[in-house]
Amino acid sequence: MTDQGKILAVDDTPASLRLLTDLLKAEGYAVRPALNGELALRAAASNPPDLVLLDIRMPEMDGFEVCRRLKAEPATRNVPVIFVSAVLETSEKVKGFEIGAVDFVTKPYQRDELLARVRTHLELNRLRNHLEDLVEERTAELRKSEKKLRISLLDSITSLAAIVEMRDPYTAGHQRRVSQLAVAIAKELQLPVEQVEGIHLAGVVHDVGKIRVPSEILSKPGKLTELEFDLIKEHARNGYEILHTIDFPWPIAQIVLQHHGRLDGSGYPQALKSDQILIEARIMAVADVVEAMSSHRPYRPGLGLDVALAEIERNKGTLFDPVIADTCIKLFREQGFSFSV
Numbered sequence: 476m477t478d479q480g481k482i483l484a485v486d487d488t489p490a491s492l493r494l495l496t497d498l499l500k501a502e503g504y505a506v507r508p509a510l511n512g513e514l515a516l517r518a519a520a521s522n523p524p525d526l527v528l529l530d531i532r533m534p535e536m537d538g539f540e541v542c543r544r545l546k547a548e549p550a551t552r553n554v555p556v557i558f559v560s561a562v563l564e565t566s567e568k569v570k571g572f573e574i575g576a577v578d579f580v581t582k583p584y585q586r587d588e589l590l591a592r593v594r595t596h597l598e599l600n601r602l603r604n605h606l607e608d609l610v611e612e613r614t615a616e617l618r619k620s621e622k623k624l625r626i627s628l629l630d631s632i633t634s635l636a637a638i639v640e641m642r643d644p645y646t647a648g649h650q651r652r653v654s655q656l657a658v659a660i661a662k663e664l665q666l667p668v669e670q671v672e673g674i675h676l677a678g679v680v681h682d683v684g685k686i687r688v689p690s691e692i693l694s695k696p697g698k699l700t701e702l703e704f705d706l707i708k709e710h711a712r713n714g715y716e717i718l719h720t721i722d723f724p725w726p727i728a729q730i731v732l733q734h735h736g737r738l739d740g741s742g743y744p745q746a747l748k749s750d751q752i753l754i755e756a757r758i759m760a761v762a763d764v765v766e767a768m769s770s771h772r773p774y775r776p777g778l779g780l781d782v783a784l785a786e787i788e789r790n791k792g793t794l795f796d797p798v799i800a801d802t803c804i805k806l807f808r809e810q811g812f813s814f815s816v
């Protein structure tokens with residue numbers, strides 16, 4: 476009958492300790508007696524009990540100090556401590572609670588009252604520990620399912636991107652390359668890993684709104700009419716509309732909406748200025764222009780990387796964020812960045 480719980484009983488008076496020990500053993504508890512604080516701490520450290528009954532007035536190390544040390548050790552921090560003492564001033568009780576005791580029993584105690592309190596605190600602590608385990612378990616599960624969710628999110632986004640690119644062969648790979656450059660710029664700017672992940676995903680789908688633009692316009696060789704160009708411009712808002720109902724942990728829809736924004740307000744569709752444009756979208760804008768200019772388009776051959784970077788250089792501070800523009804140029808010129816997708 477020792478599975479009721481392990482109790483450490485501490486009292487410097489052998490007769491009191493004996494009485495307490497016998498009483499608890501008779502109830503089926505596994506009791507370890509300790510005649511002073513030092514022995515109690517050693518016993519608790521070697522095999523943490525489920526509950527401690529602790530005398531306050533003891534020579535050398537008093538009960539308060541024992542309690543304090545138990546609470547300072549991770550292994551015994553959560554073990555409930557009940558003080559058992561003859562003389563108890565209110566101030567002592569307050570002190571006891573402050574250092575972490577859960578209850579007090581006054582000597583001489585009623586057997587039933589003592590046992591009731593022991594039972595209650597053991598049960599309470601069992602529930603508390605169980606709850607802690609449950610929370611830990613659930614957190615681990617959540618983390619696992621969140622990882623799964625992110626993988627399937629990435630899968631869906633990638634297939635969404637593939638659908639757009641299927642209809643518009645000239646921009647095939649454009650989104651992936653823009654994403655690649657935007658991520659490189661974001662990393663160079665030392666943005667947090669989480670934010671870089673959002674930029675990666677936003678980049679992969681930044682032109683998803685083109686799905687609503689007639690494909691003959693998208694692949695039309697030669698110059699576009701103003702009306703056709705207006706239709707193409709709609710892709711930023713279209714992309715936002717496709718994505719904004721999805722509850723991403725990043726502002727993907729906003730980035731897509733703003734990726735044609737320009738610092739001086741000349742961008743579309745909202746004509747936002749400077750800081751009104753998300754940093755993610757400012758990065759995307761630079762990456763988008765560099766990729767688009769350096770690769771082939773239905774209406775013109777690729778202009779080459781030098782022309783693209785010169786365009787960024789010329790318009791930094793007016794159209795493009797100067798720090799982002801410089802970072803992008805540095806990546807190509809000094810760090811040997813090149814598109815690999």
Ligand SMILES: [Fe+2]
Pocket residue numbers: 681682710734735763
């Ligand atoms: Fe775009």
